[in-house]
């Protein structure tokens with residue numbers, strides 16, 4: 306099987322994005338995998354710190370391994386939004402393919418300092434690192450009862466990207482271009498700031514398209530489809546989805562639990578199928594069908 310770096314390069318060259326789908330348990334993984342298998346798509350399974358503590362780092366790795374073996378598909382595992390070097394090291398030692406260091410609450414200099422340590426440790430073990438510059442509006446992938454406005458100061462600053470990339474050797478970079486994690490009361494996610502994405506990929510010093518590092522879009526749930534497509538043509542190579550899956554899973558589970566069905570493999574089957582439907586929609590939108 307080709308490694309993750311190969312697939313990021315392929316995504317950059319062929320202009321598609323690899324979907325990262327977060328999970329909290331085996332049922333969701335089954336739905337995600339059914340979608341990826343059906344469309345012959347590479348896929349990244351994601352766990353936040355909270356999700357990984359619930360699932361177990363080693364258990365998540367074992368799930369990936371058995372599915373890789375069974376399907377032969379390029380299935381990768383990412384520790385999403387790791388906030389501490391120690392926890393990222395644990396994930397790396399457990400066998401994750403990739404770790405995302407979220408230094409968004411730190412000053413840029415602090416972010417750079419710890420990112421360098423993460424990269425030094427991860428690269429020695431052959432693990433890919435995702436960095437982050439800028440801030441997403443919310444931390445958690447859930448339904449919010451209020452309305453969110455993206456603050457201008459939270460968007461990724463092109464000059465900060467340059468400084469960060471010159472100082473660190475991250476493999477892939479998350480940028481804030483108007484999304485937030487979760488879906489707010491309006492149910493409609495804001496339009497992407499494609500103008501800002503263009504400013505980021507066109508190096509502000511040279512004015513040329515020479516930011517070579519593949520870029521990541523977080524908070525992909527609910528984002529308008531045309532914006533997703535446009536962002537991929539501009540250099541987004543990985544898109545993270547969590548809330549849309551959580552929503553499909555929970556809604557269908559509730560419906561099933563309201564019937565007299567008490568057999569878990571029966572009431573879970575519908576929720577798993579709902580996850581698969583969402584995943585297939587996203588994989589088609591991201592253009593990663595038949596890219597495995």
Ligand code: 13P
Nearest residue numbers: 446487523524526547548
């Ligand atoms: P959503 O919950 O908005 O899809 O965001 C997921 C995410 O970005 C995980 O890192």
